[in-house]
Amino acid sequence: MAYNLRVPGPCAEPIDAQTRYCAVYGFPVKHSASPAMHNAALPILGLNWRYLAFEVEPAKLRPAIEGAQSMGFIGLNLTVPHKLLAVEMVDALDESARDFGAVNTIRFEGKDAGGHWLPLSELPQGAHEVRSHGFNTDAEAVTRAIREDLGLDLQGASVILLGAGGAGRTAALKLAAEGVGRLSLVNRTREKADDLANEIRRRAPRTKVLVGYPDGNVDLVLNATSLGLKPDDSLPYSETEFAFKSSMAVYDMIYRPAQTPFLKQAKQAGCRVANGLGMLLYQGARALELWTGKPAPVAAMRQALQAHMDSHG
Numbered sequence: 001m002a003y004n005l006r007v008p009g010p011c012a013e014p015i016d017a018q019t020r021y022c023a024v025y026g027f028p029v030k031h032s033a034s035p036a037m038h039n040a041a042l043p044i045l046g047l048n049w050r051y052l053a054f055e056v057e058p059a060k061l062r063p064a065i066e067g068a069q070s071m072g073f074i075g076l077n078l079t080v081p082h083k084l085l086a087v088e089m090v091d092a093l094d095e096s097a098r099d100f101g102a103v104n105t106i107r108f109e110g111k112d113a114g115g116h117w118l119p120l121s122e123l124p125q126g127a128h129e130v131r132s133h134g135f136n137t138d139a140e141a142v143t144r145a146i147r148e149d150l151g152l153d154l155q156g157a158s159v160i161l162l163g164a165g166g167a168g169r170t171a172a173l174k175l176a177a178e179g180v181g182r183l184s185l186v187n188r189t190r191e192k193a194d195d196l197a198n199e200i201r202r203r204a205p206r207t208k209v210l211v212g213y214p215d216g217n218v219d220l221v222l223n224a225t226s227l228g229l230k231p232d233d234s235l236p237y238s239e240t241e242f243a244f245k246s247s248m249a250v251y252d253m254i255y256r257p258a259q260t261p262f263l264k265q266a267k268q269a270g271c272r273v274a275n276g277l278g279m280l281l282y283q284g285a286r287a288l289e290l291w292t293g294k295p296a297p298v299a300a301m302r303q304a305l306q307a308h309m310d311s312h313g
């Protein structure tokens, strides 16, 4: 048995008949760092809760959500490939989930005597009518990570976004909603970038959107492609069309490996850089706040995440 001595903090109470549960569902899920992050936070908040991970096939997502709901789970996180599927499966959708068309957090809620839906953490355990309420905490996490980990003010900023898949779309819509001045979308499949550009023009007309590399000043380059996950991946940008400058902030949504060749190049050019660990942290911190109603112990969660990455590679 290996004990992790690098994450000090209060010990969890033993599991007993009053222990409450949260979980992440994914397919696959075995690399998830969420249990480490949340189980470090729960005892700090004085909660006799545990956070579990389940590998759930997409075809079984609906009964798996219903099962957790029936068993009094506090909430769920959903990861690849469940986030889009779950939009159709929850009883209520928060604006955040509606805006981005994806659910990464479910909060189970019970009806109180006055007919109001409250998080289960605010109700005594027992018989309630329970519903599932879907939220999206990923989008908020993108901009929080850029602000806090790179110290960048997004208002009026000029941004190059690499990638127009699911993660790229969420980032683009959130950046535009936060008032970035110019958004340049670069994607292997040009039509996807065109479609996304049109969506942003409709939803955030104040942001100037173009497809391709921009001329002039760039404040932030954000990698939302999957390039860099594998050791022999090519770079996510074209070196003939673009070069890093030391004034730029550079964010890679990838956190495993901790330093992709893209981030390494940016760092060598003197840019401020951060990897996607912050995004993972902040989406988890917000989910925990939705479940508990208490501020998340972000520093301890970051430390637990880092320790998990260090020991699992």
Ligand code: ATR
Pocket (backbone or CB within 6 Å): 162, 163, 164, 165, 166, 167, 168, 187, 188, 189, 190, 192, 224, 225, 226, 227
């Ligand atoms: P996610 O949900 O993580 O965003 P995704 O929707 O599959 O996953 O998107 C992956 C992104 O990485 C896309 O922008 C994809 O480009 P395409 O839209 O052209 O598919 C990009 N990507 C993946 N593999 C790539 C490769 N070999 N070269 C260039 N871009 C790649």
